[in-house]
Amino acid sequence: MGAGKGKGRGYSLRVASWNVGTLSGKLLEVIDALKRCKVHIACLQETRWKGQRGVERNGYKLLHSGADGAKNGVGFLVAIELHKNVIEVKRYNDRVMVLRLVLGVEVVAVVCAYAPHVGLGDQEKWEFWDCLNGVVRDVSTEETIYV
Known part of the structure; x- marks a missing residue:
């Protein structure tokens, strides 16, 4: 698990x-x-949960996206106190999701991505990278982004 801590405009x-x-x-x-x-927001990869829904457990809201094959799957665990600030959850597929929230006067975009590994075909890899490229390009320069 890796973590980053950002500060700005009255929040951590x-x-x-x-x-x-x-x-x-x-x-x-x-x-x-x-x-x-x-941790306030966790990006989860390889959840292996299918479907798209939200579940609340022990002070966190789980938002996830997975395909029917029950492989891959990505999601976010968001601390309940921050969930009220969420303005958008975009599920692209079972490898890419975006969470947008307002913190103070700033919009923060958090991108959860699960890249295909070495054994998979070029087509699946190109689709992933094209999707991720489009997602990052669509984030406004006014927003703070975490990938």
Whole structure:
């Protein structure tokens, strides 16, 4: 798990990224680790949960996106106190999601991305990179972005 801490205009935000391998049976364990590290937003990769929904557990809201094959899957765990600031959740596919929230006078875009690994075909890799490129390009220069 990696974390970054940003400060600006009266707030402190701690964002982390974690390839969880699978979220099945691990959600509460992951949340406990995030609480210990005082993480506000976690980008999760390889959740292996299918569908698109939101679930609230132990002070965090889970927003996720996964395909029917129950492989890949990305999501966000957002601290409940920040969830009220969320203005958009965009699910592109089972590898890319964007969360936008307002913090003070600033809009923050958090991009969760799960890149295809070495064993996959070029087509899937190009589709991922094209999607991610489009997502990053669409973020306004007025916004702070975390990828």
